[in-house]
Amino acid sequence: MNEITRRRALGLAAGAAAVAGLTGCDKAASPSSSPSAPPPATASGPALSIPGGAIDEVYEGRRIQISMEAGGKHNGHPMPGLPTIKxxxxxxxxMRNADNSWVTVVHHYETFPDPVSAARAAVRDLQGANLLPFAPAEGTS
Structure with missing residues (x-):
């Protein structure tokens, strides 16, 4: 019973390929291998900087206002560090994702690098329609 079976040989080859692939991914993702890699995020994520603390622009005929003063909300509760977009x-x-990308209610399955890009994409997708107020499901407050 010391002979190697086809199943065992395929399993060993698949395991070796997986280890080699993960090792390559780890080296490619390390900050030392890429001089332009972003600094590591803190537990709360990198700080969001909005020039002057607020943005007020007209994009495709719609007024976009982004501010950090009030802070965003989640289920009606204030969340410091989240911008308020109107x-x-x-x-x-x-909403901020774990990888520090952003999603909105309008584009829930598409991520954006910053809140400004997310707001502009929402304006494009609304195509002139009014933005309805977001209300969490009953019993989740």
Whole structure:
């Protein structure tokens, strides 16, 4: 029973390939191998900087306002560090992902590198429609 079986040989080859692939991914992702790699994030993520603390612009005929003063909300609770985005005066619900990308209620399955890009994409997708207020499901507050 010392002979190697086809199943065992395939399992060993697949394991070796997986280890080689993961080792290559680890080296490619290390900050020392890429001089332009972003600094490591803290537990709360990198700080979001909005020039002057607020953005107020008209994009495709819609007014986008982004501010850090009030802070965003989650289920009605203030979340420090999250910006508040308003499109034509109505709040756009914004969420930060674990990889520090951003999603909105309008684009829940597409990520954006910053809140400004997320707000502009929401304006494009709304195509002139009004933004409806976000209300969490009952019983989740």
């Amino acid at each position: 499109i034509d005066g109505k709040e756009l619900h914004l």
